[in-house]
Amino acid sequence: MAKLQVAIDLLTTEDAIALATKVAPYVDIIELGTPLIKSEGLSVITAMKSAFPDKMIFADFKTADAGGLEAEMAFKAGADYITILGATGNSTISGAVEAAKKYNRAVVVDTIGVKDRVKRAQEVIALGVEFVELHAGLDEQAEPGYSIQVLIDEASRAGVPVSIAGGVNINNIEAVKNSGATVAVAGAAIYGQEDPAAAAKALKEALA
Numbered sequence: 001m002a003k004l005q006v007a008i009d010l011l012t013t014e015d016a017i018a019l020a021t022k023v024a025p026y027v028d029i030i031e032l033g034t035p036l037i038k039s040e041g042l043s044v045i046t047a048m049k050s051a052f053p054d055k056m057i058f059a060d061f062k063t064a065d066a067g068g069l070e071a072e073m074a075f076k077a078g079a080d081y082i083t084i085l086g087a088t089g090n091s092t093i094s095g096a097v098e099a100a101k102k103y104n105r106a107v108v109v110d111t112i113g114v115k116d117r118v119k120r121a122q123e124v125i126a127l128g129v130e131f132v133e134l135h136a137g138l139d140e141q142a143e144p145g146y147s148i149q150v151l152i153d154e155a156s157r158a159g160v161p162v163s164i165a166g167g168v169n170i171n172n173i174e175a176v177k178n179s180g181a182t183v184a185v186a187g188a189a190i191y192g193q194e195d196p197a198a199a200a201k202a203l204k205e206a207l208a
């Protein structure tokens, strides 16, 4: 069964913990979004792991350089996963993978900005990455003509473990599930709802 990852794109630790408290029963992975980490620093990772020790904590660093160093920072703070940009060089990804081995954690490659996401996903899995995020970021989603269907089609033919992120919601979760993606990432479709717990529960049930 595909896992559900909540992407928390809020800006304070207090708000992030409050949201996670509501949705934790329905999610497998708690993602601390890049804006949240930039706003609050590494302490938000430590606070979230302390509050939810049984959940996988995903630090969305989107690292572009110094992969080993940044991965070590994230893992020491309590993260289970760190994201490294697929657009960066293999040495940055390999550095993070080495740190992940040392701390028994994992690296996820984020394909934001990558032209051929499937090809890059296949390349980086060979470097020891846990899974690859087929990702259209918030700005790309706002561009005219954006459709998550592109990511769903890519997941179907990737042949390696992938997640889908970029507007996953209750209307497309069935297609996301059928694509074979191992993780469905939902941000606004959870934190932007009046009842985030009900939204997360519905997404989780759709993935079952």
Ligand SMILES: O=C([C@H](O)CO)[C@H](O)[C@H](O)COP(=O)(O)O
Residues within 6 Å of the ligand: 007, 008, 009, 033, 034, 035, 060, 136, 137, 138, 141, 165, 166, 167, 168, 185, 186, 187, 188, 189
């Ligand atoms: O990673 C994300 C983005 O780059 C800002 O951090 C989002 O969390 C990701 O795109 C999922 O969010 P939704 O598209 O709102 O589901």
